Amino acid sequence: MRELEDDVMAKLIVWNIISLDGFFEGPQKWDLRLHEHIWGDDLRRLSLSFGDDLCLLVFGRVTYEGMAAHWTSTSEEPAIAAYMNAAPKLVASRTLAEATWNNTEVTADPVGEIAGRKEALDRPIYVFGSAMLTETLLRAGLVDELLIGVAPVLLGEGTPLFKNGSAPRPLTLVQSRATDTGGELLRYSVQRA
Numbered sequence: 001m002r003e004l005e006d007d008v009m010a011k012l013i014v015w016n017i018i019s020l021d022g023f024f025e026g027p028q029k030w031d032l033r034l035h036e037h038i039w040g041d042d043l044r045r046l047s048l049s050f051g052d053d054l055c056l057l058v059f060g061r062v063t064y065e066g067m068a069a070h071w072t073s074t075s076e077e078p079a080i081a082a083y084m085n086a087a088p089k090l091v092a093s094r095t096l097a098e099a100t101w102n103n104t105e106v107t108a109d110p111v112g113e114i115a116g117r118k119e120a121l122d123r124p125i126y127v128f129g130s131a132m133l134t135e136t137l138l139r140a141g142l143v144d145e146l147l148i149g150v151a152p153v154l155l156g157e158g159t160p161l162f163k164n165g166s167a168p169r170p171l172t173l174v175q176s177r178a179t180d181t182g183g184e185l186l187r188y189s190v191q192r193a
Contacts, residue, residue, distance in 0.1 A: 051083030
C-alpha cells in the first residue's frame, strides 16, 4: 500500500492533432495528411517524451487497429516505435475479442476500467487519437487534460475531433507554444462539471 503522501491519481491526458478547422482526419478513414503540416523536431521530441512519461496508452478499437498495424511494421522513427510496442496498452471495444499487439488488454467498459486505473496508477495515462472514446471519457468526467496539436492547414472537410451537441465543458489553458513547423501545441485542463 502506498503512503498517503504518494497517493496521487494518474492524470488522463488526451493527445490528438487537428487541422485549424477542427478535423483530426480527412474525409476518408486514416486520411492523416494533416500530420505532415505539423510534424518536425518539436513533435518528435514531444512524442519521445510520452514514452518516458506514460504508464498506459489507451485507444478505441479503430485507432488501436491502425496504430498496431503501423507501429509493429514500420522502420520509421525507431525510438517511438520501440516505446509504442513496449508500453502497456488498453483498447476499448465491445467487438474485439482479443488484442494481438504486445502488452495490450481489451475492455468493454472503458469508463469503469479507466476510473479504476486512474486510482491505482500514479503516472499519466494517455489516450491517443480515438475521438469517440474521447467523447465518452469527457462525458464521464475522466479526462484531466486535452493536449492538442493544431496543424497549420485547413482541410475543409473530414471528421471533427469534438462532436456537435456535446455539453459545454469549461477549459483552462495551461500551456500554449508554437512548433518549429508553424503549428501550435495547446494544453488545456478540463474543468469538472
